[in-house]
Amino acid sequence: MREKTAPNAPPTGILETVIYAVDLDAAEAFYADVLAMKPFSKLAGRQLFYRCGDQVLLIFNPQATVVPPPADAKLPVPPHGATGEGHVCFRASRDEIDAWKQRLEGAGVTIEADFVWPSGGRSIYFRDPAGNCLEFAEPKIWGLS
Amino acid sequence: MREKTAPNAPPTGILETVIYAVDLDAAEAFYADVLAMKPFSKLAGRQLFYRCGDQVLLIFNPQATVVPPPADAKLPVPPHGATGEGHVCFRASRDEIDAWKQRLEGAGVTIEADFVWPSGGRSIYFRDPAGNCLEFAEPKIWGLS
Numbered sequence: 001m002r003e004k005t006a007p008n009a010p011p012t013g014i015l016e017t018v019i020y021a022v023d024l025d026a027a028e029a030f031y032a033d034v035l036a037m038k039p040f041s042k043l044a045g046r047q048l049f050y051r052c053g054d055q056v057l058l059i060f061n062p063q064a065t066v067v068p069p070p071a072d073a074k075l076p077v078p079p080h081g082a083t084g085e086g087h088v089c090f091r092a093s094r095d096e097i098d099a100w101k102q103r104l105e106g107a108g109v110t111i112e113a114d115f116v117w118p119s120g121g122r123s124i125y126f127r128d129p130a131g132n133c134l135e136f137a138e139p140k141i142w143g144l145s
Numbered sequence: 146m147r148e149k150t151a152p153n154a155p156p157t158g159i160l161e162t163v164i165y166a167v168d169l170d171a172a173e174a175f176y177a178d179v180l181a182m183k184p185f186s187k188l189a190g191r192q193l194f195y196r197c198g199d200q201v202l203l204i205f206n207p208q209a210t211v212v213p214p215p216a217d218a219k220l221p222v223p224p225h226g227a228t229g230e231g232h233v234c235f236r237a238s239r240d241e242i243d244a245w246k247q248r249l250e251g252a253g254v255t256i257e258a259d260f261v262w263p264s265g266g267r268s269i270y271f272r273d274p275a276g277n278c279l280e281f282a283e284p285k286i287w288g289l290s
Contacts, residue, residue: 010181012241013198015282015289016234017162020227036155053158055236056287062229078257078270080278082165082229084207089161091200096157112223125223133225137160142201144160 015055019086020062021130024048027059030129034107057088089123089135097122100136117141160200164231165207166275169193172204175274179252202233234268234280242267245281262286 021027028048031037037057041049046064050057062081069076092100101111101124112133113125121141126134139145166172173193176182182202186194191209195202207226214221237245246256246269257278258270266286271279284290 008181010183011197011235011237011281013236014159014162014200014202014233015236015284015287016232016280017159018232036153038155051287052156054284054289055159056289057159058232060232065232066229075260075262076258078278080230080232082227082231084211084227084229085225086227086231087161087163087203087205087210087225088159090156091158091160092156113221115220117220127223133223135161136156139160139199142160142196144199144201 013055016058017052017055017088018058018060018080019088019128019130019132020065020082021059021128021132022061022063023129024059024061026129031059034104034109052090085127085131085133087133087135089137091139092136094122094138097124097136097138100124158200161203162197162200162233163203163205163225164233164273164275164277165210165227166204166273166277167206167208168274169204169206171274176204179249179254197235230272230276230278232278232280234282236284237281239267239283242269242281242283245269 024045028039037050039048039050046061048059060081062083066079066081068079101114104111104126109126111124111126116122121138123135123137123141128134169190173184182195184193184195191206193204205226207228211224211226213224246259249256249271254271256269256271261267266283268280268282268286273279
């Protein structure tokens, strides 16, 4: 039986958002050429790290990160790794979404969906080379500014 | 051949961070009891939505979200869904990490790793019921404040 501990406040924010791609070269080219995102750190075959606003977006090769650290590792980062099509949404204003749609289509990227939510706010969806479902959306779809 | 489009600015921030859990009841109980996170929206068997700082954390059942929308869907949200152990990191100060470790251990949650990075900043790691690798870390591990 779990006990609730005090003080009972939730986490204050997210520092790392993670998606996975086996072909990191294809991912790096796509995020650079299409989304103008350049990694501030990378390790061939394992990871691409990007700053995005006040946090980071980490793209890992799950075939590398599912391997547990050695028993004597100084930095025993736990294993993780998912397969399938993940999802991440970037924030954008309505005008920025117009600009992104133009940039994506100009780069030959298919816009998989483009609609306005019933409560207001627009989303556009597309894929990265690994099949991850990427989105640009207005923060107001979540009541955020 | 992809063409680069102007203006060539990257996304300004992340709006939605996504992880997956087949057993959403177990996830909801864990995030509420251990992390004090209460969903502002949920749909049984499909999704749990949480606010976290200036964005949202979405937990989806991949068995539901991999199903494509009907051809006549008014909101044709593209399918996505991953299996395996995802990863997300919450931001916390050094003092908050001390408090979280106490809360987690008090709730019977195993701390899988707890270390200081060579360039400074501490991380602690644990798992949610779906096996997702959760972390609390100081923003300075990424040079963020």
